[in-house]
Amino acid sequence: MKKSIVKRSIVAAISVMAATGIARADSIRDTLSTHKLAALDGTTSSLNTYRGEVIVLNFWASWCAPCRRELPLLDQWNSAWTGRGARVIAISIDTDAKKAKRFAEEMKLTLPVMHDGPQGLARTLDIPSVPYTLLLDRDGNVIGEVKGSEESQLAALERKVESMLATRGVPQEAGMSGGSR
């Protein structure tokens, strides 16, 4: 009797945790898809615009040296994936949009660069690092993340996106954190 109560309690706890996790993941997906982002030219849009595409969302800042190192790589990815169903969107968390604009011009970036400041999505999602990269599937669900700019993790993310573009599935890849959000 005792054993079955314990068993049922554990199952109930796991169900609650799973339900909370699912609810949280839904909440993040909704937040990401509806949050208004301002492009450097002043126009606004949301990620809903890109529903149906694989999105790599990168939070960066002009004051962040690893961000400056990895942005040219992300720019290359974006060029390679344009028209194939994936894109990279870089979101600056600089307080001053002018700094983000100046940096994007100096680096001659062609990927979409948005400005959201430190109190926007970065705060809502409580991003754990700068830079911080999220991988979103075609439905806007977060299926991976990279904290920092470690080469091996970025390479794994690139492989994952290429694999998704090739198969239209979501195979498991070693080397990067999977869908915990």
Place this chain on the structure above:
Amino acid sequence: MKKLRWLWVLGMAQVLMGCATVKPYEKENLADPIMSISSAEALRELKWLEAREGSTGGAGGAGGGCACK
């Protein structure tokens, strides 16, 4: 000297216990170049100061040896 050392340890502990948590996306001011401490500059300065004073330290590392006068 021992007393000073204990004061330093206690002071450190107090500061650490009372610190606010600053998020990664809130560190823009801390990343400003005017907030950086150049250890290269500190070690260059330590080299000529050691040649003019009887003490050393504070740069967070040892400079290499020389017959500096």
Place this chain on the structure above:
Amino acid sequence: MRLQVTHKGLCAGMVAASVAALPAVGHAGLSDPAVSYTFSHYADVHGVAVRGQYVTASARLKDIGLSLQWVNDHVVFPAIDAPPGSQEAVDAITTASRPISANANPYEDYVKTRNSIETSANYHGYTLGYYVSVESDYFAQMVSFGYNHDVLGDNLNLSFGGSYSWDHIEPLADNDTQNAPDYRRTVHGNVIATQVLTRSTTLRVGTEFNKVEGLQHDPYRNVYVAGTNVPENHPTERLRHDVFADVNQYINNRSSLNIDYRYYGDDWGVSSHAAGIKLNQYVTERLVFRYRYRYYTQAGATFYRDDYTAPGGVHGYMTGDYRLGDFGAHLFGGRVSWNTGQWLRRIGVAAPAQLMFSYERYFNSNNFSATIVETGLSIAF
């Protein structure tokens, strides 16, 4: 030159503060691809002039940061400015801290060149380094290691470092001292904690020790002891310790204030306090002025005397080195840094660069003063 250390490629850690928490190496230390050149000129009232050139290059190989620094020092000791044979000349020759011989005429400037190379590698917070320095009478080598790690939500950086150096000293021929080849070995350790206190404040505290063994006096210098001219003699062991702290505060009108303090003590009886303040101010978007002041006060070694009246000095030790006595000092200075932005593109350099110029004056209570001028260019790729 600004240094940034990022472990795991994270900015969110101690971007600025971690610079200060670098372990024993890293003086060559830019971890992003960059080259820099710094020219330094030191001149004091004793006529000593040192022209220093520092060339540093750093690169990244995957997640490994590499750096290399070459330093060239050109040191000029002035000729003795006293009539040959006069008591003044005899005293100057006796107490000179340079060789005097048939090959080193005391009435001519004595020039010495020093070259050193330092290299280091940094991987995920671990650092290893090697240093070698060559001059005519001194060959120094050092190996160093360090580790630093962010904890407490990346708001606290703890750093540990150490180094071991071994120097071979071969004094040049000198008329009034007889010196065989000798050695000096130094073991160094440091522990540093850098804490983010608020969004605009960091605090760094640290402690270091050095254990030095071997030759620690000037092999060319004599001292008058009870009317007799004897070679300088210092203890062959020295245990040195310091604790330091500094606070860095960002001020909303695009300035920052840095206040630092260091206490030093050793088993020769030397103890000192050093306190400094630096104010950085953006004048334009790309131009920064820095003003600084440093105060220093020292209590001298137990065996230091202005005049040694008893034979044998103090327990067999005697020194002509004023650095081991009581004195106070002030250092004032200013520095201007200019981030060139797009300016260098006009001459084909696409990378961001920074130009720096600084001027400092140093005075101490022994009527000694010096001027230090530095200028430099660093280019980040």
